[in-house]
Amino acid sequence: MRLLDGLPDFPFTIEARDGAARAGVLETPRGAVLTPCFMPVGTKGTVKAIAPERLRMVGVQIILANTYHLALRPGSEVVRRLGGLHRFMQWDGPILTDSGGYQVFSLRDTARIDDASVTFRSIYDGSKHVFTPERAVAEQQALGADIIMCLDQCPPGTASLSEVKEAVERTSRWAERCKHAHQETSGRGTDGPQMLLGIAQGGVVPELRRESVARLTDIGFAAYAIGGLTVGEDRAAMLDTTALTASLLPEDRLRYFMGIGDPEGLVEVIARGVDVFDCVLPTRTARMGTAFTSAGRLNLRNAANTLSKEPLEEDCPCTACQGFSRGAIRHLVMQKEILGLMLLTEHNLTFLTRLVTAAREAIVAGRFASFRDGLDAVAC
């Protein structure tokens, strides 16, 4: 096990570069992750509406689970006693857990925060909870994912400059406490070694991003995440901030953009040097009856699909496209049949996985720019 300051440091190798875009391999104890890589979100211990074995068939390499939700229901200790998150979810590949911070701050009306901790009320029963950096690490240790995250303060896109500045300050101090807490157990969780990632904040303010990255890299993490984006800010500013932050982060470390999953957006962050990303978008979009296709989004509720014998996407290998007509899927969606959600979820994840795989191949072949231009043409 390679270590960094006594903490697990899973090897990350960059195989090819094309402009700022990179094709790499992260070697986790539960298998290699080829990057760029999209991570589906398994909010409460399941990627909604798809079984784990099917995720494998789709080509998913790593999944994300939410500490906020699992810590409250069924409780991290319950997951630990049931054998840890891999056994609990029946996913033997790598898992990443977030710190819970994002959910705590999304419910900010009920959150009280100071340097020591953040106090919030559970969305499940209104009960009061106190999260500290140490508790965020402890919850993630109990859950037992392979990759865990520091507790950060993520302000909304509408935050004032001073609020964003304060968030950078606090996130930096909390990152240090998280690393220390993790070192106390030698970086081990319920189920083996855990790699801890620091999260850069700073909104869309270049000097605050510089400050945040400088503070985090001073502390030193095995890899880094770009947080605090796609929270309501302007898209151009989001992309510029991504490019800047990625360029400031250590070249040889994995970069994780937190919270992007639209086909256009993830190609753009790959172009700016991001390696992994996650989002509920593809699975949530599916449950709303919409399919990703290379001709754009397809809303199955549209009556024009009623008599369509076409598949969602011509050469797609997913279960939906290997036989179900758009008309049949529209019927399932209109009747709120679970199979409709299952089929669209698998399709959207297949679409994104194939898109990211194609992006990787383009990077390796040194033709990423033309790949990206080609996507503009098909409006995906």
Next chain:
Amino acid sequence: MRLLDGLPDFPFTIEARDGAARAGVLETPRGAVLTPCFMPVGTKGTVKAIAPERLRMVGVQIILANTYHLALRPGSEVVRRLGGLHRFMQWDGPILTDSGGYQVFSLRDTARIDDASVTFRSIYDGSKHVFTPERAVAEQQALGADIIMCLDQCPPGTASLSEVKEAVERTSRWAERCKHAHQETSGRGTDGPQMLLGIAQGGVVPELRRESVARLTDIGFAAYAIGGLTVGEDRAAMLDTTALTASLLPEDRLRYFMGIGDPEGLVEVIARGVDVFDCVLPTRTARMGTAFTSAGRLNLRNAANTLSKEPLEEDCPCTACQGFSRGAIRHLVMQKEILGLMLLTEHNLTFLTRLVTAAREAIVAGRFASFRDGLDAVAC
């Protein structure tokens, strides 16, 4: 194609008998069905919460779909134009459609009936519809199942003797009209030949059952169903009526009991000479968070399951039992996660399919009585 009065007559061979119980084979154009056989219900064109390929893996041989629902949503003509029910549902094995009669009469407060037709309001939008025997056949021809049913009048368990008598009369006259309507298209539907079944009514009144069977066998059908039971009557009377009706039906013809799916009940109707049966019970029970097990029903909502590492059933080959703990499944059920419904649905169908397969093996081996006694002991 073997014909009976010009209508398709799929060969049914009885391989073994043990008491009144039979092990047989029905040879449909879409594959053989080994009997006894449980048919899961795909109400609106999907067995809820399970994909067709998974049904195959479970060992399901034939599925049922509801004409009432499909005729109203998306409409039988839509299904026909999308290539018929097999293409629509992505199920290439045999399919049976009911006539719609059961649903029409379950909503009897809004149903007006005379010899010509039954008028009812759609549960979807309150619109008025008129079903005739001819229309019930036409809807099923458009849908294109392999086995279709005559329109019958199914009175509730609380019906008076005169109501039950009237239902036998009307069902007999309608059966004749259905057969005639089917002969006009030489027994073909959207997707190939269709075998039409007559349905015996008569409540739990022996002389009315005799009358009903006599009338139906006079008309002559390739196979027969026992309808009008499990509608609220006493269980002992239901079983006695099943035994009587089965004994009156032609020995060499398939017998279908409409609407039984509890583990105990289906073994009892097999014991009385029934070959196939259907029910929403296993799939509906699953969606309510309950698993069939050989130790009885297991309600996953029970807090006693929170920390249980056990599978639902020790040697069960289903996805749920091949790794998921009761604790994890309980969490999914409590959080209303779709995966919980998927796992329990697959488990309950696996449980019933294995139970019926074991019953068949016991009949073939001439040890059905001890098999049945053994089940009493494990309280399944």
